[in-house]
Amino acid sequence: MRSVFSLLFLIILxxxxxxxxxxxxxxxxxNNQNVNNVNNDAGTDGDVADADADADADGGTExxxxxxxxxxxxxxxxxxxxxxxxxxxxxxxxxISLVLVTMTQDGTxxxxxxxxxxxxxxxxxxxxxxxxxxxxxxxxxxxxxxxILSWNGNAWVYNxxxxxxxxxxxxxxxxxxxxxxxxxxxxxxxxxxxxxxxLTVSVTGLLSGDIxxxxxxWNAMLSRELTTDHVFGYLTWENEQIVLDATNDILxxxxxxxxxxxxxxxxxxxxxxxxxxxxxxxxxxxxxxxxRLSE
Numbered sequence: 217m218r219s220v221f222s223l224l225f226l227i228i229l230x231x232x233x234x235x236x237x238x239x240x241x242x243x244x245x246x247n248n249q250n251v252n253n254v255n256n257d258a259g260t261d262g263d264v265a266d267a268d269a270d271a272d273a274d275g276g277t278e279x280x281x282x283x284x285x286x287x288x289x290x291x292x293x294x295x296x297x298x299x300x301x302x303x304x305x306x307x308x309x310x311x312i313s314l315v316l317v318t319m320t321q322d323g324t325x326x327x328x329x330x331x332x333x334x335x336x337x338x339x340x341x342x343x344x345x346x347x348x349x350x351x352x353x354x355x356x357x358x359x360x361x362x363x364i365l366s367w368n369g370n371a372w373v374y375n376x377x378x379x380x381x382x383x384x385x386x387x388x389x390x391x392x393x394x395x396x397x398x399x400x401x402x403x404x405x406x407x408x409x410x411x412x413x414x415l416t417v418s419v420t421g422l423l424s425g426d427i428x429x430x431x432x433x434w435n436a437m438l439s440r441e442l443t444t445d446h447v448f449g450y451l452t453w454e455n456e457q458i459v460l461d462a463t464n465d466i467l468x469x470x471x472x473x474x475x476x477x478x479x480x481x482x483x484x485x486x487x488x489x490x491x492x493x494x495x496x497x498x499x500x501x502x503x504x505x506x507x508r509l510s511e
Contacts, residue, residue: 282324282365283372283444289486290498290505291315291330293435295453296481300472301344303422308340308476312509314502316495317486319363326363328376332356333495334502344421351408352415356383363437374439374447374486383407384414384430395432399460404430413460425464432456437484447486448508450479483508 295311314334320327335348359381366373380390384407387393396404399413408415414430433456439449453475462468476482487505489497503510 279367279372283442284321285319285326285365285374285444285447286321287319288489288491288493289317289319290489290493290501291317291484291486292502292506292509293451293484294482294509295435295451295455296476296478298474298476301341301423303466304341304343307344308481309346309473310338310481312336312338314495314498316493316498324365326365328361328363330359330361331495333498342421344419344423347418347420349408349416349418351410352417355408355415372442374437374442374449376435376437378434378436378452380432380434382430382432385432387432390432395430395456395458397458397460399428404460414458419464419467423464423466425462425467427462427467428460430458430460445488447484449484451482451484452479453482 291314293313293315295313297309297311298306299309300306312335313332316331316333318329320329332353335353337346337348339346359379361376361379364375364377366375382390384404385395385401386403386405404413406413410416412426412428414428417427417429419425419427433454435451435453437449437451439447441448455473455475459468459470485506485508489505498505
């Protein structure tokens with residue numbers, strides 16, 4: 217968490233990272249300080265993640281000990297959206313990000329280091345298929361997200377405040393800078409090293425071509441279920457995407473995309489795995505680790 221990435225072709229999250237460090241674009245590091253900014257100010261979008269997680273909200277007391285979440289985790293993020301596509305109409309999209317996470321813990325404070333292993337997009341239409349190229353995934357730097365374990369009076373809550381990320385552009389103020397539309401803007405760079413500005417997304421089917429985009433977005437997580445081996449909850453997110461160019465003129469026009477208003481369509485899950493687990497292991501075992509995906 218991919219704009220708010222506006223084509224949810226890529227939320228990305230905003231926020232997500234790659235498995236093969238050797239293939240990542242080192243230029244992205246210059247912007248990494250902004251990517252990991254967390255908005256903790258009152259009155260911001262971060263209030264969504266904090267609202268149900270106030271300590272002792274129901275007059276309870278904090279249990280002892282605090283659950284130990286340190287270790288290696290398989291992680292899935294599913295972002296649900298509605299998109300009005302040319303010649304197709306409104307479709308339901310699911311952007312599914314498979315992530316390898318290492319958590320460290322100090323009391324109720326966690327740091328979650330995320331490496332994105334795979335990104336897929338599923339849609340209710342078969343007329344158009346959106347493909348996230350491997351170069352896109354491998355260009356995404358690992359992200360370190362601060363997380364708080366909050367006691368809500370009844371249970372511990374995994375509470376990740378809004379975490380911002382950008383792709384294909386350097387922004388001085390990640391939250392408020394206006395996103396450029398001119399691909400010659402010096403802040404835009406070729407993140408996936410394919411000789412095109414920003415990042416490349418491919419579309420096949422009734423509409424075919426490559427789209428060159430930049431993105432900005434945030435996501436936040438608040439758990440509904442938490443044990444020392446499993447965490448599940450719902451995502452809140454936004455994504456802004458600018459189309460810089462495309463090989464098909466129809467794809468150059470902005471596509472209207474909104475977050476699915478059904479909160480159950482955007483969710484996250486963590487499953488504890490062995491410390492030596494790799495991205496290839498997660499891709500191989502995805503259906504076993506996350507049976508919820510097939511529901």
